[in-house]
Amino acid sequence: xxxxxxxxxxxxxxxxxxxxxxxxxxxxxxxxxxxxxxxxxxxxxxxxxxxxxxxxxxxxxxxxxxxxxxxxxxxxxxxxxxxxxxxxxxxxxxxxxxxxxxxxxxxxxxxxxxxxxxxxxxxxxxxxxxxxxxxxxxxxxxxxxxxxxx
Numbered sequence: 001x002x003x004x005x006x007x008x009x010x011x012x013x014x015x016x017x018x019x020x021x022x023x024x025x026x027x028x029x030x031x032x033x034x035x036x037x038x039x040x041x042x043x044x045x046x047x048x049x050x051x052x053x054x055x056x057x058x059x060x061x062x063x064x065x066x067x068x069x070x071x072x073x074x075x076x077x078x079x080x081x082x083x084x085x086x087x088x089x090x091x092x093x094x095x096x097x098x099x100x101x102x103x104x105x106x107x108x109x110x111x112x113x114x115x116x117x118x119x120x121x122x123x124x125x126x127x128x129x130x131x132x133x134x135x136x137x138x139x140x141x142x143x144x145x146x147x148x149x150x
Contacts (some may be wrong), residue, residue, distance in 0.1 A: 012134070016142065021125050022133045029131040030075040031065050037082045038063070073144050092126040095119050097148050100139045126129055 007013075013028075038048045049059040058070060079085070083129070091100035091112075098108040105123070109116045123135060132138035142148050 004147045017142060022137065025133055026072055026131050026137065027070070027075060028065065030079065031062060031071065032142075033076060033084060033131070034082065035063060035065070037084065043087050052081055069115075072141065076141065078146055086129050086145070086147070088126055088129060089122070091118075091122045094127070095122045096126055096139055096142050099123070100143070100148060129140070 008015055011021055011025045013024040043051065045059040045063060046056050048063075049056045052059070054070075055072075058072055062070065076086070094112060095108055098111060103111065105116050105119045109119045112119070123138070126142070127133070127135075127138050128139045129136045131139055139148075
């Protein structure tokens, strides 16, 4: 009997048909980044909840990687409290600002007088730092955390 398999899209939530799969993937990545320092500190769920300003019940769900009632913004706040601030370089901030204005990679490269590959490089770094899965989400997260100051 042959086993049937499919190649993953890279997002298990999308592969399984979850609604809002991109947001769920971002939340999962952020949850792992929160879990690591909490585990390393050896905090109980009650202690972690107090530190992060949330409830033990929410902390329990988070530690089981089920942050269903927690927004991406709140997860980013938890990272900040844990000393895991996201810092963007000047160039990453510039490419996100131009993306916010609706500029393409090519248009941004012309404006900044750099190659398209340079714009792509800095956008990919920003996506990774912000745990975003696309440009629009990176811009939204950066704006939510006031990382694109004028």
